[in-house]
Amino acid sequence: MLNVNLRKIAIVGCGFVGSATAFALMQSGLFSEIVMIDADRAKAEGEALDISHGVPFSRPVDIYAGDYDDVSDAAVIIVTAGAGQKPGETRLDLVRKNVAIFKSIIPEIAQRNFRGILLVVANPVDVLTYVAKQLSGLSDDRVFGSGTVLDSARLKFELGEHLGVDPRSIHAFIIGEHGDSEFPAWSSANVSGIEISRFCEMRGYFYDHDEHKAQIADDVKNAAYEIISKKHATYYGVAMATKRICEAIVRDEKSVLPVSHIQHGRFGIEDVALSIPVIVGKDGIESEVPFSLNDDEIERLRASAKTLREVLRSCDLYS
Numbered sequence: 001m002l003n004v005n006l007r008k009i010a011i012v013g014c015g016f017v018g019s020a021t022a023f024a025l026m027q028s029g030l031f032s033e034i035v036m037i038d039a040d041r042a043k044a045e046g047e048a049l050d051i052s053h054g055v056p057f058s059r060p061v062d063i064y065a066g067d068y069d070d071v072s073d074a075a076v077i078i079v080t081a082g083a084g085q086k087p088g089e090t091r092l093d094l095v096r097k098n099v100a101i102f103k104s105i106i107p108e109i110a111q112r113n114f115r116g117i118l119l120v121v122a123n124p125v126d127v128l129t130y131v132a133k134q135l136s137g138l139s140d141d142r143v144f145g146s147g148t149v150l151d152s153a154r155l156k157f158e159l160g161e162h163l164g165v166d167p168r169s170i171h172a173f174i175i176g177e178h179g180d181s182e183f184p185a186w187s188s189a190n191v192s193g194i195e196i197s198r199f200c201e202m203r204g205y206f207y208d209h210d211e212h213k214a215q216i217a218d219d220v221k222n223a224a225y226e227i228i229s230k231k232h233a234t235y236y237g238v239a240m241a242t243k244r245i246c247e248a249i250v251r252d253e254k255s256v257l258p259v260s261h262i263q264h265g266r267f268g269i270e271d272v273a274l275s276i277p278v279i280v281g282k283d284g285i286e287s288e289v290p291f292s293l294n295d296d297e298i299e300r301l302r303a304s305a306k307t308l309r310e311v312l313r314s315c316d317l318y319s
Contacts (some may be wrong), residue, residue, distance in 0.1 A: 003073065004116045006250060006282075007032040010066070010074040012105055013081030014038035017121060019047045020239035021078060022063065026051050028243055029059040030250050035066040035074065038081070072112040076249055078242060079132065081105055082122035087229050095127050099315050102128055106135035114138075117249055117284050120145040120260070121242055125178045126308050127315070129260045129273040140262045141284040147260030147275035148174040148182060150241035154220045155184055162216065163203050165191055172196070173258045174220060175297075176274050176304030183304075184217050187294045245280065252282035261285055267298050269305045272312065276301075 009031045011018050015038075022034055034051075038044040044065035052063045071077055082098040102122075109118065118138055120129045129145035136143060151174035153167075160167030172189035176182045191199045196213075205212070227234045248255035258275040266276065266288065279286040293301065 004075045005033065005073045006075045008035070008074045009033070009246065010035040010037060010071045010077045012037045012071075012077060012079045012109075013122065014040070014044045014047045015080065015084065016233045016235035017238055018078070018080040019051070020235040021080060021121070021242045022047065023051050023054070024239040024243040025246065026054060026061055026063060027058050028247070029061075030243075030246055032061055034061060034063045035070045036063065037066055037068065037070070041065060068108040068112055071109060072114055073116075074114070075116045076119055076246060077109060077114065077116065078119045078121055078246075079105060079128075080121045082128070084233060087232065095124055095311055095315060098122055098124070098128055099131055102131050102135065106132050110136045110138075116142070118143045119242070119245060119249075121238060123178070124311070126260045126273045126275070127311055130262065130308075130312060131315075133262055133273070140264075141286070143262075144285055145178070145260030145273065145275075146238065146241055146245060148176070148178050148258045149245060149275075150238050151178060151182055151220055151223075152258050153237070153241060154223050155216070158216045158219055159189075159191075159196070162212065163191065163199060163205075165199075165203075173275075173277055175258060175276055176301050177308055178260060178275065180221065181300075181304035181307045182221055182275075183297070183300050184213070184220070185291075185293060185297055186213060187297060188292060248280040249282055249284070254279050254281045254286060256280075256289055259285070263305070267293065267301055269302060272305050272309045274301075274305055274308060 011022055014036050036044045036048045048063045048065045082101050120132050122128050125145040133143040155172050155174050156167040156170045159170050169192045173185050174182050175185050189196045224234050256277050257280050258277045260273045260275045262273050263269040277291050
């Protein structure tokens with residue numbers, strides 16, 4: 001990344017997700033400067049001040065409320081701004097409201113000659129990632145969304161609980177839409193190289209693996225709905241997922257993460273953003289990985305892409 005401050009990040013949107021993300025990043029020590037931007041300037045000021053009071057317990061970082069003039073040299077801009085998901089509302093129900101919000105935000109960023117990474121976290125993240133790419137004019141490798149990074153973490157958590165094993169030893173991805181058409185790529189899932197079904201048998205589970213896989217997949221897919229029904233919003237998990245992506249960028253880790261990004265023909269999918277694992281580093285998406293899917297998974301991924309494409313068409317984003 002040229003002409004950027006690798007120790008500076010901007011967060012657009014100071015609601016639950018934006019503020020929780022700023023708090024997680026303050027604790028991480030990744031950045032020495034965090035700019036918080038919100039349509040309600042007082043809200044941004046209050047959140048920045050509140051989080052700043054934790055700095056003496058963490059590491060030095062300057063956290064302040066700013067405006068779009070402060071973003072030009074940031075290494076990363078995280079966009080969390082948007083209407084929240086209400087109980088009973090799907091992520092895709094949010095689309096028209098949040099596309100309108102992005103039409104006011106992204107051009108402001110583009111006007112500042114921004115040269116860093118644009119990370120979309122607002123929902124529906126796949127649709128808004130596509131919108132952000134079109135409105136920003138940035139290259140595909142520099143505009144991507146949090147995608148199914150959190151969903152994949154939820155999958156690892158559920159599998160860890162089921163198998164009685166550290167979820168960090170589990171290698172499994174949720175792919176496709178961050179939403180109702182997402183699904184686990186079971187064909188590649190493993191526990192430290194051991195195929196999931198074999199590991200189940202090793203742990204004494206000899207019953208119907210498919211039934212339990214389906215239950216775990218449903219639990220992951222519906223996790224956000226359950227949390228929203230109980231506490232009206234989700235923000236801690238996605239804040240940690242966003243921090244993880246920022247780590248990969250700032251430290252140039254070249255981590256394999258299922259971020260949402262524009263597709264160009266892989267698995268027969270084009271001109272839509274969805275999540276398939278890629279390598280993420282300081283310049284954004286570095287490359288695809290040879291991620292294999294079975295025939296059923298490819299069909300499900302194409303169906304997920306079709307769902308998203310229909311939503312995009314309903315927004316008149318296609319010519």
